[in-house]
Amino acid sequence: MRSKELQLGHGSGGRLTAELMEKVFLPAYSNPLLAQLNDQAVFSINGARLAFTTDSFVVKPLFFPGGDIGKLAVNGTVNDLAMGGAKPLYLSASFVLEEGLAIDELKRVVASMADAAREAGVEIVTGDTKVVERGHGDGVYINTSGVGVIEHDHYLSSNQARPGDKIIVSGPVGDHGMAVMARREGLEFDTPIESDTAPLHEMVAAMLAASDGICCMRDPTRGGLATTLNEIAKSSSVGMMLHETSIPVREPVAALCELLGLDPLYVACEGRLAAIARADDVDALLVAMRSNSLGEESVVVGDVVADHPSTVVMRTCVGGTRIVDVLSGEQLPRIC
């Protein structure tokens, strides 16, 4: 580790988070499941193939256009299960609450979680609550963990991308991060930006039914699409070539990114997925994805290539190319 003290950037999902993983967590906990660095662990118990995942949520503010920390906590874990090809079934909910939190605010968060769980068809079956003194928290921190079942034979893992595969994105990127930033900075727009937080498991089920050519799926949360694709490129030792003109970004998101000096490729989504798929299967997959309301704007954004392994390159709209690196440092703290 280059630093002796933890920095905000260690939670960004980018280079510092990866360093923390490689230097601190992986060596200590070493086991083959964790080493795959997927968003979920997949294992079999007495013949049942299961996925298991966890996520803590510290988003600030707690409420933002399109969602809140509770909805995010449910959808985030539902999506981490879905990205492993699992049907999400059971969630846990564990709270670290700050003394002085208004009970009515907690009730709003809890009601939102319950609504999101109902919408996603999962049950919150176990939980925990801890309370810390005023000034030692930030109202509400939530951990959700989840268990899902895998009922098909596809093997999905970030090390499965091969040259010739296509890179698909299920819709515009950066909505979630910019919705939170706009609220945090008190910025108002004619067209308000809403978080895209949503449960993706039904679209994933349709994709798996339509094709057996999916190599892996990831939801580009912290660190955005750029970081997610870099992780897959590294895991699979392949290169990637993105086409800038193909990457969907909503107009107000692009405008706010420009205003704040941010690159939408690094801004978190919470209801989008990136899929790597065999080229022959892309048409069938796009049909399946576009027939789901959350995937209507699905599009191919690039190719997996043999050149420049572990590196993501983008052909820009002016015709040049540039390297799209992992997020380094902290772009947007406390975004999920």
Place this chain on the structure above:
Amino acid sequence: MRSKELQLGHGSGGRLTAELMEKVFLPAYSNPLLAQLNDQAVFSINGARLAFTTDSFVVKPLFFPGGDIGKLAVNGTVNDLAMGGAKPLYLSASFVLEEGLAIDELKRVVASMADAAREAGVEIVTGDTKVVERGHGDGVYINTSGVGVIEHDHYLSSNQARPGDKIIVSGPVGDHGMAVMARREGLEFDTPIESDTAPLHEMVAAMLAASDGICCMRDPTRGGLATTLNEIAKSSSVGMMLHETSIPVREPVAALCELLGLDPLYVACEGRLAAIARADDVDALLVAMRSNSLGEESVVVGDVVADHPSTVVMRTCVGGTRIVDVLSGEQLPRIC
């Protein structure tokens, strides 16, 4: 809810925590698994019978005699699985870290978790890390969730106690809470008090092999033995009669409790269990428990009775009786 704002006592594991559960969480998340209010949810997926549990840890200080937050986080979740009769298999580990935390301190916690996982025979297979700004955390908060498998036909639930059953405790109570308090208050003793944090699943496996007369098991953590037994008494609509002279409390723990004006019956254990068992099975159970190093001091501490349902009463050492109520308010904040 009587209060409009969250108090520290809402995290105590006592009356206020129960009120939060009954008024906020249960109505929103309503489902039969959660409503059982066991320390774990038990369900079947494709024929595999599984237990699933979660716990967040905010203990202060992070390191204390006999353990640290990492060891506690592993053993706590291992034990919640074990109390449901499950063999613990897979754990998740999710961190909310505070900016400025020394990386070396984090490494110590992570190494301790890895050791505890190895000792308990579980793997940490998935995880997450978030970082919050200085002054919005307290160094390290950890959530662990766990999945275990149930490979027997016993039905264990806190609603299964019946009059005539016996109440067994696996060893002295209050060690963990008093070890943390002594360190927090800077108190030194000739005989230092050490936390009892330990994984109980092997003793539980031996108990289940020795007898099919166990009704339920609980590890008396926050709120201590008194609160745990009150919860079982309420769930099963039975009374309980404890014998004060039978309840094991180590001498230094009793002394420190007296000094601080605390009742050891309400002080957290992290390596003890309370079991309710049919009277005919008690001898076999005590043999099994005492043959495990963590249960050498196992003892019967009372009876389940038909009188005063939902109420725990204690026959005191001077021959009178007194009601042993649920912990009300906050006795020991941030104890786990």
